[in-house]
Amino acid sequence: MQARLRAADRRPSRSAAPDLPPSADGAPLARQLHARAGVGVAAHVIQGRGLAALRMHVEQAALVFVARGIKTVRTAQGRTVRALPGQALVLAGHQTVDFHNDIPEGAQYEARWLVFDAALLEDAHYRGRADAMERAGAASAPARVLAHPGEALARAFDAATRALPLSERMPDAIVRLRLLEVMHWLLEHGIALRNPPVRADASTRVRALIAGHLADAWPADRVARELAQSQATLRRRLAAEGTSLTQLLTDARMATALSLLQATTQPVAQVALTVGYESPSRFAVRFRHRFGFAPTAVRGHERNP
Numbered sequence: 583m584q585a586r587l588r589a590a591d592r593r594p595s596r597s598a599a600p601d602l603p604p605s606a607d608g609a610p611l612a613r614q615l616h617a618r619a620g621v622g623v624a625a626h627v628i629q630g631r632g633l634a635a636l637r638m639h640v641e642q643a644a645l646v647f648v649a650r651g652i653k654t655v656r657t658a659q660g661r662t663v664r665a666l667p668g669q670a671l672v673l674a675g676h677q678t679v680d681f682h683n684d685i686p687e688g689a690q691y692e693a694r695w696l697v698f699d700a701a702l703l704e705d706a707h708y709r710g711r712a713d714a715m716e717r718a719g720a721a722s723a724p725a726r727v728l729a730h731p732g733e734a735l736a737r738a739f740d741a742a743t744r745a746l747p748l749s750e751r752m753p754d755a756i757v758r759l760r761l762l763e764v765m766h767w768l769l770e771h772g773i774a775l776r777n778p779p780v781r782a783d784a785s786t787r788v789r790a791l792i793a794g795h796l797a798d799a800w801p802a803d804r805v806a807r808e809l810a811q812s813q814a815t816l817r818r819r820l821a822a823e824g825t826s827l828t829q830l831l832t833d834a835r836m837a838t839a840l841s842l843l844q845a846t847t848q849p850v851a852q853v854a855l856t857v858g859y860e861s862p863s864r865f866a867v868r869f870r871h872r873f874g875f876a877p878t879a880v881r882g883h884e885r886n887p
Contacts, residue, residue, distance in 0.1 A: 615845040616747040621754055622761050623697040624743040625845040630882015632684040632691060635873055638837055639789070642675040643775045644697045645764065647731070647739060651691035654682040657724040670728040670735070672768065675700070676778045677724050690882070695845075696743055698761055703777045708765055712774035720772055728771055735767040784809075784819035788830050796835050796857045802827055836872040839865070843880040850877045 614626040622642075632651065646653065648665045655671065656662045657679050665671040673679070683691045703709070716722070728735075742760040745752050765775060791808055792800055805827060806813045820826050835857040842853045854865035869877050 613845050613847055614747075615841070616743075618746055618748065618754060618757060620699055620701055621758050622699050622702065622742075622746060623695070624746040625695040625697075625841070626743075627691070627693045627695060627844040629683055629685070629691040629844060629880055631879060632682075633873075633875060633880065634683075635681045635837075635840060637678055637833070638681055639678050639833065640673050640675060641789070641793075642697050642700055643703065644673045644675075644695055645739065645768070646671040646673070646696075647694045647736070649692040649694065650689060651683055651685040651693075653691075653693060654684065655725045656680040656682075659724060661723070661725060663725045663727045665727050666729075668731075670731040670739075672726045672728065672773050672775075674722065674724045674775070674778075676781070679725065694739075694743060696739060696761070696764060698765065698775060700777050702758065702761055702765065703775050705762055708762060708769075711766070711769055712776065715769060715772070715774050716776075720774060722774065722776060726773060728773075731771075732767075735764070735771065738763045738767050783823055784816065785823050785825055785830060788820070788827065789834060792831060792834055796831075796838055797855065798858065800827070800831055832868065832872065835859075836869055839869060839877070840873065840880065843877055853877065 612626065613628050614624070616625075617623045629651075646665065647670050648667055650667055652664060652666055653671060654662065654664045655673070658677060663671065683693075685691045731739075738760070742757075742764050744750070745757045745760045768775065787809055788805060791805065792798075802813045802816065806816045809816065811819075816827065820830070839853050839857045842848055842856060843850070846853075848856070850866070851862040854860075854862045857865070859865035859868070866877055
C-alpha cells in the first residue's frame, strides 16, 4: 500500500466501488481500510493508474497479496523484489522503501494489505517458533516475495482481513488469533517476522509522537516540549540524521494521505483535512511536490499529470 501504516493511525472506513468485478464469494470489491489498535490494519488498495511512491516509511511488518498489476519494492539496501498477480509480498517494519505499482494500459492496480501490530510479533508462542527457526539458519530480509503462497495462507489472510472491521463486532482476542494464524503460516514458508531493536534517535521519537495526530499543528516548540528538549537540540539532532521536523511531518502526512486515497473513497478535501490541511489546493500542491503526481491521479481521474 502506500506505505506508512500503523494501527493507531487509522480510523475504520468502508466504501463501495460498484464498477469493480465481484470477489470469489460474490461481494463487490471496494476500497477499504480497517484498523484495530494493538492488533493490526487491513486495507484493500485500488489505483486507477500505475504510480511510484519513493522514500516511504514502513512502520510495521506487512503481508501484501497482489490481485492486479505488478508491485515492485526497492529497499534501502538496494534489494529489488517484484510481486505479480496471485503472489504475495512480505515487508519488514521500520524501514524506508520505494514502491512502484504498475498496471497495463486501461487496467487497475489492486492489492490487499495486512499490517501486523508490533505487539503480535512478541506473542510468546510465535516468538518461540520464530527464534527456533532463526537459530536453525533462517535468514531475514527487508522484503520477500512468495511466488506460490498456497491456499492455506490465502484462506488465513482472507479470514484475518474480514475479522478486522469493527463493524464485525468480533472480540479483539479472536481477531488477534486470526492475525497470528497468518504469521504462523508465514513461518511454514520460512518467513519469521521480528521487531527491530528499539531506536531512540530523534526521527523515530518524532514519528511516534505525531502518529495518529496528523491533523494537529506541530510547531517546533510543541514537539521539543513533548520530547523534553530545547528546539535547538531537536534541530541539531534531526539535522545529524539528515532530516528536519518539516520533512518528517510532511512525509508522515503525505504517506497517510496516499493510503487514504488508495484504500478509501474519501473526497480529496476530506483527506486533506484528515492530514492537517484546511486548504485542498495547498494540500494538492504539497502532495504533487512530494510524489510527482496529483491526488486525483491515484484514483485514475488524471491521465496526463
